[in-house]
Amino acid sequence: MQRVEKTASAGLDRRNWLVVGELEAAKAGCSKCENMLDAIAMAAQERFDTIFVVMPSVGPAAGALRTLRRVSGGAKIVLLAQMHQEARARALMRRPGKTTNVVDDYFIRPFDIESFGNGAKVAAPAGREQPVGFVCSDYKDATIRELEKLATHDDLTGIKNRRYVREFLRQIIKQAGKEDLCVTLLYFDIDDFKHYNDTYGHGVGDNVLTQAGIMMGRCCREHDVVGRIGGDEFAVVFWDRPDEKKATAGKDEPESERRITESKHPREPIFMAERFRKAIASAKLSFLGSGGKGTLTISGGLASFPEDGETVEELFAQADKAMLEAKRTGKNKIMLVGQTG
Amino acid sequence: VSNHNLFVIIAAGQRCSLLPGVAELVERMGVEYVVCQDVYDAVGELATAEADRAVVVVGGFEELSREGMRLFEICRLRKQTRCCCIFGNGREMASGRFFTAIRAGVFLARGLDEFGRMVEQLAANEREVADLSKMLKKGGNGPAKSNVSMKQGGVLSRAEIEALLGAG
Numbered sequence: 184m185q186r187v188e189k190t191a192s193a194g195l196d197r198r199n200w201l202v203v204g205e206l207e208a209a210k211a212g213c214s215k216c217e218n219m220l221d222a223i224a225m226a227a228q229e230r231f232d233t234i235f236v237v238m239p240s241v242g243p244a245a246g247a248l249r250t251l252r253r254v255s256g257g258a259k260i261v262l263l264a265q266m267h268q269e270a271r272a273r274a275l276m277r278r279p280g281k282t283t284n285v286v287d288d289y290f291i292r293p294f295d296i297e298s299f300g301n302g303a304k305v306a307a308p309a310g311r312e313q314p315v316g317f318v319c320s321d322y323k324d325a326t327i328r329e330l331e332k333l334a335t336h337d338d339l340t341g342i343k344n345r346r347y348v349r350e351f352l353r354q355i356i357k358q359a360g361k362e363d364l365c366v367t368l369l370y371f372d373i374d375d376f377k378h379y380n381d382t383y384g385h386g387v388g389d390n391v392l393t394q395a396g397i398m399m400g401r402c403c404r405e406h407d408v409v410g411r412i413g414g415d416e417f418a419v420v421f422w423d424r425p426d427e428k429k430a431t432a433g434k435d436e437p438e439s440e441r442r443i444t445e446s447k448h449p450r451e452p453i454f455m456a457e458r459f460r461k462a463i464a465s466a467k468l469s470f471l472g473s474g475g476k477g478t479l480t481i482s483g484g485l486a487s488f489p490e491d492g493e494t495v496e497e498l499f500a501q502a503d504k505a506m507l508e509a510k511r512t513g514k515n516k517i518m519l520v521g522q523t524g
Numbered sequence: 525v526s527n528h529n530l531f532v533i534i535a536a537g538q539r540c541s542l543l544p545g546v547a548e549l550v551e552r553m554g555v556e557y558v559v560c561q562d563v564y565d566a567v568g569e570l571a572t573a574e575a576d577r578a579v580v581v582v583g584g585f586e587e588l589s590r591e592g593m594r595l596f597e598i599c600r601l602r603k604q605t606r607c608c609c610i611f612g613n614g615r616e617m618a619s620g621r622f623f624t625a626i627r628a629g630v631f632l633a634r635g636l637d638e639f640g641r642m643v644e645q646l647a648a649n650e651r652e653v654a655d656l657s658k659m660l661k662k663g664g665n666g667p668a669k670s671n672v673s674m675k676q677g678g679v680l681s682r683a684e685i686e687a688l689l690g691a692g
Contacts, residue, residue: 246562
């Protein structure tokens, strides 16, 4: 088993921490091993207070974590996930219908292990211009949690904010380059939003934005990221998780059939965007009043990586262009990059 | 015949085709065994097994070689532990990973019969060791060192490797 020598370190006692996987910040004081099998063997032999598991792109399997839990004698198990792995980490923490969790907590990487425990403050991640949020920890106090939420969520609608969406998109594009993932950006806004504000007041305008965020969230998958970019503009990052893609690859349908040939866009994001457009257009919104329009419509544009753009900026620019085309040609529609009329 | 000091860990989920045959075989031999869902569960069992107990971890090559074949190394480092992969046919044996497994001391069995013979041999060794221990405790003049104990770490000798490769 490969491990670093245990040494006493100043401040927190890290001698009883085990780090599983590659973590740049795992410094002196922690025990370390490379994979889950070694972790299980080590955890059965000695007692650790906390075991940090760096989530690989595929796995770790719930079974492996369950075994780690069983042999580790009450150690806290903490997952260290990338942003796009958050939904899976959350699912492992809260398994439906199960009385015990597979893991106790999770953090989003980059993670500064020095900041963990004993109420120590979370330091800003190194090498990043803007820190992006960390979630759900019993170890951090309420103030820190509140600050994290403020940094990553839109205050009005409760969905993710511009900063989070852009950072997520940046990370998932990077991942997509390595693992051949499908990533598609939907950029949309509310048609004639000014009309709602001017006719019914800003309170109703705020309600419109909140409803749009909620409905979009219901129309896409749990791991897709829905955010408000500003004003009445929203963005959704649709992506195929590595494990899903691997599990289905070559099984049910060939890749060529999964895409609409002429657009090169994956079929699922188009379907979900259209479903949302129809849902919001047909919803009866009582707060708009009997004298109002009663319904909302949206216009949006879809841009896919890497066909339509290879960076965050390019994808936003292309999706924006497609959205403007949708507006120009009559509103209440979703358009693909390069599509006309 | 009871083989109480030998313990078999079967790393095979309920749907694995190996499971019924292996479980039936070891049960018939009077060897205690446990069925694990996967290789992680198997390592959990191995790590919590009594230290002086001889253990055999058995399963299909695909399952046991997960995580870069770390299980083989874990077995090699533990005393009185043997890892055994059962192959349905010889086709997988041509891969480079097969040689790595051999170097790590993994016993490669082509079917249940070969696996059964290996377990029988280990069980016989364990019985002899147990008899010698009893004799020594009674103050007998048995040999100070047993010449029938299991090879340290369960690593195959060069002759065994060559015999296996030749047979393949």
